[in-house]
Amino acid sequence: MAFSQHNLGTVIGFEFMRTIKKKGFAIATLSIPILMVVLFVLIYASNSSTEASADAQKNSELSFSYTDASGIIPPGMAQAAGGKTASDPETALAAVKDGSSEAYFAYPADPSAEPVKVYGTDVGMFENGKYEAVAKQLLNAAAQTQVDNPQLTAALAGTVNFESETYRDGKLSGGVGSVIPPMLFLVLFYVAMILLSNQMLNSTLEEKENRVTEMILTTLNPTTLITGKVISLFAVGLVQMLVFLTPIAAGYLFFRDSLALPDMDLSTLVFEPMPLIIGALLLLGGFTLFTGVLVAIGAIMPTAKEAGTIFGPLMAAMFIPFYTFSLIISDPKSLIVQVFTYFPLTAPVTAMLRNGFGTLSGVEATIVIAELFIVGALILRLAVHLFRYGSIEYGKKLSIAGTFRRKELASR
Template sequence: MSQHRPSRHNLGTVISFEFRRTVLKPKFWAISLAVPVLIAVVVGLIALSGQTTAERAESQGSEPVVFTYTDASGLIDPGIARAAGGTPATDPAAARAAVVAGVSQCHIDYPKDPLSTPISVRGRDLGLFDSARYNAVAESVFRSSIEQRIGDPTLAKLALHPPDVDLVTYAGGQPTPGIAGVIAPGIFLVLFYLGVLMLGNQMLNVTLEEKENRVTEMILTTMNPTTLIVGKVLALICIGIVQGLVVGIPASLVFGLLSNSLGVPAASPAGPALGSIPINLGAVAIGFGLFLTSFLMFTGLLVAIGAVMPSAKEAGNAFGVVVMSMFIPLYAASLLVSDPHGVVSQIFTFFPLTAPVSALLRNATGGLDGWEAAVTLVILAGCAWLFLILGVRLFRTGSISYDSRVKIGRALGWRRGR
């Protein structure tokens, strides 16, 4: 009698079942919508805070500050100081003591050499932000006095406020976008972090759920384990796409609505752009490839971890180590950007667990060569395939190890038992 072999035609059924089971849960939408809602709340709070600060500054500007001052530099114009609410003091120590005692509101000491010694301001506490009025008054009186001495308003403004510099750099005869060029390829780094952090537990549960429910024997009698796991992974990718759209579409709408109020120009002179974001198609294509292979590699790794561990609690500890490896390159981010072709950067880029973040960061900042991108893509794709095959093998041989970890060596046939 021939041995029954599970059919592979159930792949579509697995994908459909896993996708619908997750997407139809209210918890899924609550978690997915929490990110754009949180972004909207933060943006709203920042806008409200900015408006409140501006109104407070405007109201404070209409309230004069009464102060005493001494001028060892001889640069302060008495008329300007008087108009700002200042009165000259003959005894600096007594004037400061009056402020400490609460008799005087503020005292300003202008030093003999303002280039080497700061202006000393002592004032009655008006709160963390309101007390900044004293600095503004001291600087305003000093600036206006300097302008009065120079005589020419244009020369005075140039002396106190150098003109802005408009820098445009070129490569290959074409203008480079500068810091704005980091945005488009850098989005894939953000998406990678969001994808793994939001879907990490589901990646672990690809194999753990059936083991914890004690139904693996029944499932494997009717379905090939490769079909089961591949179907779950593909469903997970579809779920990730849905979550990306749920987060990305509202974020894009908010950016479009706020771009005019934030003063964002309609286009960039450095090249093709979406809004004000320059688009480098090569960097974006590499970023997408790195994001996809990195996501698949971490998915395969977490699937393999889930196949080894007997419970979600133990798998969670291993997941913490995986997440840690994602954040290690951030501590070396300055080195990856400043010395992208150094030894440390090469190690971080080609080591599988640190390669995703390192390569995506270097690609966003323009420090990843074409051959390095190709090698990294091969490494990530190869590791993704190996981890997925390893997960299938461990799940097949260790599916009934409900209460103990799967012995990897025995599962792979490295150690033969009697």
């Protein structure tokens, strides 16, 4: 018994020391804390800049035009709030649509019976509420000065209805209904990565672990092999996504009542072409990038166990942007959001979030999409190179620099 316990201690000590002495263990162990420190520093810097911007805007006023069929809004009070009287409602609305005016409020003859119409330029789903807030505040302030007016008494009682519309590029914005369709690409990206990440990693590891790479490379070009593996991964991903979505769609369409599923009004969804195209390209670009990275890791590492030390932190990069979700939707110009938008490993998720909420400009989308495809293609080329010159490195991690030196010697 004592001998068995001695052997147990020997095994524990040997395995523990062997694991913690590996460079990969140190990288994997320290990478997450380092990333978190960098994340907190960026969040602090972004919050500081956001607070400074908010302080600078405290005294700024919303510039709006208004018409008052009831005559209950004092002109001086409206002017003090940043408003000016509009002579023609159609002209005032047209100014909002073309962006030359921030907002237009149309107060009806009887606010207690008819809704107040609020029109504004689209500045983001979470910022558009300021228009209705200003229109309501102005009406309530007028009510405070005329408490004997029954129409304004209704305003104080909160029974006045407000109908809001926002416009972007001369067209009516879709609100929440326009956010959901582009965000589906983010859901598909996560589903694809969760289902396929291990297959991507093992696509080049399997041959190395089975010691058959030399035989394969005698009949196949490495570029052909890696390209075929990547295309097959795309095809497998498409099949898995269809299999994943089919029962959900079938259950909702045919068994909604028996499964007690909520009845969704799909007519409220707004399918805007440009955000959908951008979302699809970001999905493909992000998939290409992560596929290239995982295939390259598989070409470098000798075993799946060794590759797992890098696999975990890499997958964590996909979820890091959600730590800054509030900044992504409320302050997309902040430092940390800009860093996450253009850093390759966080760019797909951050850009898809911003695309869904309408804060990703066309120029930014073009840059991020080009970056994802270019970096992804370069990493795939690197993976081909590593597989070609490191296919027989079975017992140790492949040296990237060593493969390039080997290539130079081979070319002489």
